[in-house]
Amino acid sequence: MRHTGTIAARELRSLFISPVAYVVLTLWSVIAGTFFLASLIGFQERLIQLQQYQMLQQIQAMNLNDGLIEPFIGSMWVIILFLLPAVTMGLIASEKANGTDELLLTSPITIWEIVIGKFLAGVGFVFVMSGIVAFFPAILFVYGEPEVGRTISGVVSLMLVSVTYVAVGVFASSVTRNQLIAFILTFVLLLILGMMLPFIVEISMAGSGLGSDSAISQIVNWMSTGNHVERMLKGLIDTADLAYFVIASAVFLVLSKTVIESARWR
């Protein structure tokens, strides 16, 4: 795994030379700022409303984590579905388009080193993105008292889900030499994995005699990242959820390796 760092470092450097990284980071920051502000205003308005109606119990139940941080990070998770494909689309596809895959594959390195190197470069990038998101809840600590543990858990869950999505991106980038196709494929996979699986289950279950708690629907629901993210956003970091992210990432990385290997044999 000696060359993994070499590949990851080169990829990150190239990523930050390219305009794509800056476009994505700028958009990401602007969207994060907007959503944070919107969440903040929404929180304030609800507070004022509750005060008007003298609903003291509800006012007491309100807190920054439930009312602000959680919905904010939840919306950033949706945004990442749209932006991350732009970051990962070139990871492997651009090597093929450039002909540099011929250098990598004829060097004394293993395919695993290539795949993991690319994955780590993407992970480095999403850590920067998560850092930007973390900055906004951090402001709240100056003016209020959000729960530290739950806030961190929220940011960590965003990081974990992004890391898994990078693995999906690496896979999509490995099946084609066309970055646009890689982008669309990543986006579709992320939409299905992130949001659509529960709906797909419901629709397909509606016709069949199986109930919504049948084994198949439970498995498919487990495969959906959405459910795991929601639980973690609430501050419930469970080993089962952690295991999900590890397994999902591993599956897509193994698939990427297999795709690159089998492309050789065609």
Added chain:
Amino acid sequence: MQEGTAGTSGAAVIEVEGLSKRYGDFEAVRDLSFRIGAGEVVGFLGPNGAGKTTTMRMLTGFVPPSDGRIRIDGADIFSEGLIARRAIGYLPETPPLYPEMTPTGYIDFVARLKDVPRSRRKGAVERALSRCGLLDVSHREIRQLSKGYRQRVGLAQAIVHEPKVLVLDEPTVGLDPIQIREIRALIGDLAKTGGQTILLSTHILAEVEAICQRAILVHHGRKVLDQPISEMMGGGLSLEDVFARVMTREVDEEIGLDDHGGVGAAGRAGNGGAA
């Protein structure tokens, strides 16, 4: 390992046995065998589409053969891939460059990939750059460089780890005459001073006459001639004449061969006749 060094020519650095590559019904390379000894400079000749690039891609482990065996410095390119690939420097048909990098950054990256030890890396990078005449442009982006300079960066990439075997796929294609002369001089220099085994493909005959000691001619994926240059031109013929003769004979044979359907036999006959 054992067999590789115990062959007839003793120190064969490149050993190819019964190499074939099929893409569906199309046979790009058919039953190709040759050995190249240490320090030899061999021209790999043939018209476009003869299977030169496919063969080189198999030699370097980029594409697996459908059949046959390849040993580089005694190591099998597949079962001992890491060892074999470490011994190879390879310049593909299109140089594998990252346009956004500088030559220095790029060659350093390649040196890391090729396991040049850290203590020697800086020196190796500088040496490769200076040998290929890249010191003046070493801090410019590769995308800004001319085609000739890019080709040189590709060459620097192939030699940075001082490999035993150098595989160059059409190193002078698309360059202007002055650049061609420079690249040729550079390859000739590498052969003389580096003592490296060089296999270079081309369809420019003058190139082979200028730098190679031996030529392997392929046509339709088969070897049709394998001879030292001096012998080839012994009869007062230019290499071009030899080339044309072999090619036309090939065509004749193929016409005859369609009647009999014996592809392999004809290939061997062609080879035997030439040798």
